[in-house]
Amino acid sequence: MFRPGHFARVGLVSGLVLMYSAQAGAVGPVSQQSMVESLRASTAAYKDYMLNCGGCHRFNGEGVSQNAIPNFVNSIGTFTHLPEGREYMIRVPGAAQSLLGNAELAEVLNWIVATYSPHQLPPDFKPFTAAEVGAVRPYRFDDVMQARRKITAKLENLGLNPAPYLYGAPANVYEAAHAAADAQAAQ
Numbered sequence: 001m002f003r004p005g006h007f008a009r010v011g012l013v014s015g016l017v018l019m020y021s022a023q024a025g026a027v028g029p030v031s032q033q034s035m036v037e038s039l040r041a042s043t044a045a046y047k048d049y050m051l052n053c054g055g056c057h058r059f060n061g062e063g064v065s066q067n068a069i070p071n072f073v074n075s076i077g078t079f080t081h082l083p084e085g086r087e088y089m090i091r092v093p094g095a096a097q098s099l100l101g102n103a104e105l106a107e108v109l110n111w112i113v114a115t116y117s118p119h120q121l122p123p124d125f126k127p128f129t130a131a132e133v134g135a136v137r138p139y140r141f142d143d144v145m146q147a148r149r150k151i152t153a154k155l156e157n158l159g160l161n162p163a164p165y166l167y168g169a170p171a172n173v174y175e176a177a178h179a180a181a182d183a184q185a186a187q
């Protein structure tokens, strides 16, 4: 069946891709910095984060405690070094199962890395897109903890330091992390 709307949309998308690749040609420290600044400046993403994610991840991105909800600060950008890390960020239940559309979720993920962890992004960082989100979002993890553990082991091998995620860890490890967090907060 002929659907004019469909072709119009395809035309629009390829136009955007062309614009983006023209920009991507000039990647360097300065252009990366301005890209990160513009991702962070999205007020729509800021509002979506505060309404849909901030209740758990907190307004400062530090999570509820250092154990149950991982800290985004100086950490979440490391995940974008690996394709499976980007995929994990989309498929994690709080993101995938949110009420946000694919384009909005892509914008929020960009806002999160640009706001809380810009210095951990790879030099060739490419923003999340609606298409990237839509492609993997429907696939739920059987075991999120296991998926995260595999990715963080790989990141650590690359010399990167993602935040700990101790949910389900033995009680002594959990309590030690709490005590360390309390001591840090008291400083």
Ligand code: HEC
Pocket: 049, 052, 053, 054, 055, 056, 057, 068, 069, 070, 071, 075, 076, 089, 090, 092, 093, 094, 095, 098, 100, 108, 109, 144, 145, 148, 162, 163, 165
């Ligand atoms: C009900 C609480 C809750 C809400 C709401 C929530 N999350 Fe999460 N988020 C978590 C938990 C818990 C984890 C740790 C992985 C897991 O157990 O699901 C997590 C992990 C993540 C991670 C990976 C962080 C890491 O270091 O592993 C990302 C990215 C993320 N969430 C994005 C979002 C986004 C985007 C939203 C809003 C659209 C959101 N989350 C809403 C609880 C939440």
